[in-house]
Amino acid sequence: MKEAVELHKGQFIEELKQYLSIPSISSLSKHKEDVKEAADWTASALKKAGMENVEVIPTEGHPIVYADWLHAKGKPTVLVYGHYDVQPEDPIDLWETPPFEPVIRDGKIFARGATDDKGQLFIHIKAVDLLMKEKGELPVNVKFVIEGEEEIASPNLGPFIQDNEEKLACDAVVISDTSFSEKGQPAICTSLRGALAMELTVTTANSDLHSGTYGGGVPNSIHALVQLLDSLHEENGRIAVEGFYKGVPEPTEALRKEVAEVPFNEERTKQELELDELFGEEGFTFHERVGIRPTLEINGITGGFQGEGLKTIVPKEASAKISCRLVGGQDPQKVFEAIQRHVADNRPVGAKVDLHQYIKADPVAIDSKNPYIQKAADAFESVYDVRPLFPKEGGSIPIVEVFGRVLDAPVVLMGFGLPTENLHAPNEHFHLENFTKGIETVCKYLQEL
Amino acid sequence: MKEAVELHKGQFIEELKQYLSIPSISSLSKHKEDVKEAADWTASALKKAGMENVEVIPTEGHPIVYADWLHAKGKPTVLVYGHYDVQPEDPIDLWETPPFEPVIRDGKIFARGATDDKGQLFIHIKAVDLLMKEKGELPVNVKFVIEGEEEIASPNLGPFIQDNEEKLACDAVVISDTSFSEKGQPAICTSLRGALAMELTVTTANSDLHSGTYGGGVPNSIHALVQLLDSLHEENGRIAVEGFYKGVPEPTEALRKEVAEVPFNEERTKQELELDELFGEEGFTFHERVGIRPTLEINGITGGFQGEGLKTIVPKEASAKISCRLVGGQDPQKVFEAIQRHVADNRPVGAKVDLHQYIKADPVAIDSKNPYIQKAADAFESVYDVRPLFPKEGGSIPIVEVFGRVLDAPVVLMGFGLPTENLHAPNEHFHLENFTKGIETVCKYLQEL
Numbered sequence: 001m002k003e004a005v006e007l008h009k010g011q012f013i014e015e016l017k018q019y020l021s022i023p024s025i026s027s028l029s030k031h032k033e034d035v036k037e038a039a040d041w042t043a044s045a046l047k048k049a050g051m052e053n054v055e056v057i058p059t060e061g062h063p064i065v066y067a068d069w070l071h072a073k074g075k076p077t078v079l080v081y082g083h084y085d086v087q088p089e090d091p092i093d094l095w096e097t098p099p100f101e102p103v104i105r106d107g108k109i110f111a112r113g114a115t116d117d118k119g120q121l122f123i124h125i126k127a128v129d130l131l132m133k134e135k136g137e138l139p140v141n142v143k144f145v146i147e148g149e150e151e152i153a154s155p156n157l158g159p160f161i162q163d164n165e166e167k168l169a170c171d172a173v174v175i176s177d178t179s180f181s182e183k184g185q186p187a188i189c190t191s192l193r194g195a196l197a198m199e200l201t202v203t204t205a206n207s208d209l210h211s212g213t214y215g216g217g218v219p220n221s222i223h224a225l226v227q228l229l230d231s232l233h234e235e236n237g238r239i240a241v242e243g244f245y246k247g248v249p250e251p252t253e254a255l256r257k258e259v260a261e262v263p264f265n266e267e268r269t270k271q272e273l274e275l276d277e278l279f280g281e282e283g284f285t286f287h288e289r290v291g292i293r294p295t296l297e298i299n300g301i302t303g304g305f306q307g308e309g310l311k312t313i314v315p316k317e318a319s320a321k322i323s324c325r326l327v328g329g330q331d332p333q334k335v336f337e338a339i340q341r342h343v344a345d346n347r348p349v350g351a352k353v354d355l356h357q358y359i360k361a362d363p364v365a366i367d368s369k370n371p372y373i374q375k376a377a378d379a380f381e382s383v384y385d386v387r388p389l390f391p392k393e394g395g396s397i398p399i400v401e402v403f404g405r406v407l408d409a410p411v412v413l414m415g416f417g418l419p420t421e422n423l424h425a426p427n428e429h430f431h432l433e434n435f436t437k438g439i440e441t442v443c444k445y446l447q448e449l
Numbered sequence: 450m451k452e453a454v455e456l457h458k459g460q461f462i463e464e465l466k467q468y469l470s471i472p473s474i475s476s477l478s479k480h481k482e483d484v485k486e487a488a489d490w491t492a493s494a495l496k497k498a499g500m501e502n503v504e505v506i507p508t509e510g511h512p513i514v515y516a517d518w519l520h521a522k523g524k525p526t527v528l529v530y531g532h533y534d535v536q537p538e539d540p541i542d543l544w545e546t547p548p549f550e551p552v553i554r555d556g557k558i559f560a561r562g563a564t565d566d567k568g569q570l571f572i573h574i575k576a577v578d579l580l581m582k583e584k585g586e587l588p589v590n591v592k593f594v595i596e597g598e599e600e601i602a603s604p605n606l607g608p609f610i611q612d613n614e615e616k617l618a619c620d621a622v623v624i625s626d627t628s629f630s631e632k633g634q635p636a637i638c639t640s641l642r643g644a645l646a647m648e649l650t651v652t653t654a655n656s657d658l659h660s661g662t663y664g665g666g667v668p669n670s671i672h673a674l675v676q677l678l679d680s681l682h683e684e685n686g687r688i689a690v691e692g693f694y695k696g697v698p699e700p701t702e703a704l705r706k707e708v709a710e711v712p713f714n715e716e717r718t719k720q721e722l723e724l725d726e727l728f729g730e731e732g733f734t735f736h737e738r739v740g741i742r743p744t745l746e747i748n749g750i751t752g753g754f755q756g757e758g759l760k761t762i763v764p765k766e767a768s769a770k771i772s773c774r775l776v777g778g779q780d781p782q783k784v785f786e787a788i789q790r791h792v793a794d795n796r797p798v799g800a801k802v803d804l805h806q807y808i809k810a811d812p813v814a815i816d817s818k819n820p821y822i823q824k825a826a827d828a829f830e831s832v833y834d835v836r837p838l839f840p841k842e843g844g845s846i847p848i849v850e851v852f853g854r855v856l857d858a859p860v861v862l863m864g865f866g867l868p869t870e871n872l873h874a875p876n877e878h879f880h881l882e883n884f885t886k887g888i889e890t891v892c893k894y895l896q897e898l
Binding site: 027028029087088090091094152179193195197199204205206207208209210211212213214215216217218219220222223225226227229230233237273274275276277278279280281286287289290293294295297298299300301302303304305306307308309310311312313314315318320321323325349350351352358359393395396419422423424425426427 | 540644646661674754764799868
């Protein structure tokens with residue numbers, strides 16, 4: 001299929017640019033219409049690719065796009081999952097070019113959603129398109145389920161899967177929303193951490209107070225918040241919340257060896273990201289920390305005066321966004337309750353404390369020996385001339401656990417991104433080489449199944 | 450003068466409304482023209498009041514307004530200081546009516562600058578106006594020095610005073626920028642705390658990073674910042690910076706007794722401000738904490754994602770605004786250096802730390818037995834039927850120390866505000882009763898000198 005991809009790639013990239021120019025930010029209500037537009041765009045791209053029964057299914061949030069082609073009698077059925085929603089563009093001033101005006105530089109396409117996940121999802125749509133163009137049919141049965149709420153933790157897709165078990169029945173779920181280990185080294189992720197996100201708000205008074213008149217005599221919401229937040233970690237990087245580590249498996253020697261096989265160039269990482277030092281839980285390597293250990297990270301903090309110059313107030317309220325990555329048998333709900341208890345037990349004098357839960361998702365482990373995964377590895381190898389690794393990914397795709405459990409099918413996480421492509425950050429991009437080779441790989445995979 | 454004030458008060462309040470409608474926020478560069486407009490407005494109000502040699506003097510920042518009337522041969526000279534600049538209106542959504550559209554409700558005028566300091570300054574301008582109207586002359590010589598940079602720590606007024614020692618020579622400096630102890634109980638402040646303000650910025654990487662890919666394995670700027678900030682205080686409210694308390698006098702029994710004389714209704718304060726508890730340095734009362742003890746307050750904090758919902762990033766940068774109130778022999782420069790050392794000694798792994806100094810000002814103590822202060826107390830007593838208290842004020846007016854030192858004159862802090870008038874906060878207001886009685890009091894004071 002290499003020649004066919006080569007022939008159409010100019011057209012495919014033009015289409016991808018259109019797709020990427022829709023600001024489908026699911027977390028911001030002002031973009032609701034844009035998210036809808038991206039859903040419709042996805043649906044018509046599927047129709048154009050020859051898929052049938054294309055539906056844009058409304059939910060309480062953003063729509064789910066469904067399509068299928070089920071004429072490969074006796075052949076397996078593959079369900080492709082992806083998402084057409086994207087992260088906010090903030091901080092906007094750090095983008096070199098506007099996030100929703102896709103630009104190609106040095107063989108990379110720059111735009112919000114380029115690698116996460118429109119670019120990777122579009123690989124599957126174009127693979128199907130190409131197979132239909134070349135052969136007039138597909139070698140296997142294919143279903144697509146594309147959602148618009150992945151970046152806000154898929155609140156409606158879980159129930160949809162539960163309610164449509166039969167419609168979605170399949171032999172394997174294929175997802176491209178992860179990344180290579182490094183450039184040229186494909187990877188099929190075999191573990192995803194669970195997730196838990198929340199917001200901690202501290203209130204001390206009904207108004208900001210003059211720090212001259214009241215400072216030193218009344219509680220300060222920011223002091224209280226930093227005291228609480230600082231109490232969440234020990235100095236050695238370990239999380240200090242009692243009960244947090246319950247269900248975290250002690251890593252076996254075999255697992256540590258497997259993790260150590262994924263290449264890691266510490267000096268290059270430090271240089272690229274301008275890190276003075278790496279830092280994390282004592283006693284673990286970088287890949288162990290981000291792959292098989294749980295984390296608790298503060299993602300944002302806000303309180304008091306933030307304008308130019310100064311304003312001498314005692315701030316009445318401050319808050320922080322916190323998220324955890326969970327592993328093994330950690331139960332997100334139990335972890336949330338442990339943090340709730342910690343916050344209550346450590347409440348500073350005069351602080352009213354509120355802990356609001358946003359999302360939770362169970363951790364997932366996948367057996368790399370499953371034939372659907374080994375076939376995917378073969379397809380990668382035939383295109384990239386190197387066998388994929390099977391890393392433990394640090395990220396979370398909450399819906400993966402639901403797909404695996406409800407549909408009782410193996411989940412194949414064949415990612416085409418690179419870890420350096422700034423997903424969730426300014427200047428997100430996607431290597432076009434992996435876009436075109438990705439289409440080849442998926443065609444190969446569907447043909448070989 | 451009571452009848453004269455009564456006769457003109459409608460007109461005076463209309464003029465005050467005009468003055469308050471100019472958004473002269475000195476800290477925000479976009480308001481530069483508004484600040485200039487307020488300077489011009491002040492100058493013409495002084496001219497209208499019969500003052501002579503009115504000048505709007507440019508500086509490197511906002512202008513200084515000067516005026517005098519020097520025909521009271523053999524009589525003392527009083528220099529009135531005030532400021533026409535105001536604090537930012539932020540947070541704007543908590544104002545019940547727009548900050549620069551003055552409104553009168555329940556005998557109070559609501560607007561940014563109502564009590565701090567346009568309303569209080571305008572008392573002096575209208576007192577002079579009234580005396581000129583009634584008598585055709587003033588009972589003493591009067592000079593006005595009105596600046597537009599008090600809220601940003603008077604960077605240009607200090608040098609101006611140094612360069613114009615002769616022009617500004619006087620027997621007393623009168624300032625109305627403080628407040629009563631409570632409604633009906635006037636106060637002449639006899640102590641001001643020094644000030645020191647700074648911004649602490651922590652950087653860990655050159656980009657926000659995906660918390661799934663990097664979380665737990667790289668330093669998090671917010672973790673580092675909260676760790677540093679939390680290390681600034683002990684749990685008992687004491688400041689943990691080595692050397693911070695150098696120069697702070699041990700309070701004598703006499704001083705503690707004097708401080709205890711200022712009335713304080715703890716329950717009412719807690720109720721009004723919706724405080725669960727008071728909090729401060731162990732071993733001191735509320736009035737000691739805010740009046741004679743130094744403080745270190747975090748005024749604002751920002752970092753990472755602050756939008757709606759969540760964004761699972763490891764933030765690259767976070768910062769906090771910090772200000773200190775200083776007392777006794779504390780040297781602001783030495784305190785800054787002590788904090789710098791503390792920050793360097795406690796620098797978290799992988800954190801690049803920057804501490805930027807905004808302002809500093811020495812503490813001031815004033816002898817309440819000075820005759821210019823006792824005469825002011827007499828004037829208050831004749832209008833309010835109660836003798837003023839002489840409290841130790843917690844706030845800082847950095848320029849007071851310079852006035853006292855350079856001009857070698859007593860500083861009379863005859864405030865007409867109330868501590869509950871929301872200065873530096875939303876819904877700032879000023880009691881019109883104290884506006885009109887203030888004019889009476891100032892007329893009386895000038896006549897009796």
